[in-house]
Amino acid sequence: MAEQTRRDLRMVGTTTSAGGLFRDVKLIGESEFHGNVDCLKFTNTGEVEVNGSLKAASELKVTGECTIRGSLEARRLRGRGEIKILQGLRGEHIKFTGNIDTGGDCEIDACELQGAFNIEGLLSADHLELKMFGPCRAREIGGTALSVKRSKASKLLSIFRSSGNAGLTVDQIEGDRVQLEYTVAAVVRGKHVTVGPGCEIGRVEYGETLTVHKSAIVKQRVKQ
Helix, strand or coil: CHHHHCCCEEEEEEEEECCEECCEEEEEEEEEECCCEEEEEEEEEEEEEECCCEEEEEEEEEEEEEEECCCEEEEEEEEEEEEEECCCEEEEEEEEEEEEEECCCEEEEEEEEEEEEEEEEEEEEEEEEEEEEEEEEEEEEEEEEEEEEECCCHHHHHHHCCCCCCEEEEEEEEEEEEEECCEEEEEEEEEEEEECCCCEEEEEEEEEEEEECCCCEEEEEEEC
């Protein structure tokens, strides 16, 4: 019955809305919501601020900047630009180029990110493919298959930006297959672990295989 109350929302230019229940939301320009937004699909081109939480049952597509002063729940998140979430993020699939900043945990099934991120809590992803353009930070990362590499474009982008080198800083990483480059971590746990160039790891606990690049630093190696 609630689905029948949903309507489409289109806003162009500098606009505001109280928020509410929608079917498809399409924004072009500078938009602001003064409450929670619950929709099927949310598409933003420009800048949008949600003074509450955002739920997109199907997809959130961002081209530009998106600030959410609550939590984000979206089945799919894609696009390019910058997303800032004051609380946590939950979803099935992220494919994004740019920067993601969350004040809580990030729980996702599959994450393909080119860019940088700052996650105050746990980044949990069954499949994580990270190509770093800039500094990446998280408290913990956990999943099944985790791949962290520096993007080939990072050196070019560093000419234009002063935000820091492309690299990952994290307290703890745990997964079945873990491949790392340019990562600083206190503890890494995995069945198959590859520690690539630019890494500095305090302790690696591995179940079956461990490969360490000649330029990497691993202070302690423990076979489980």
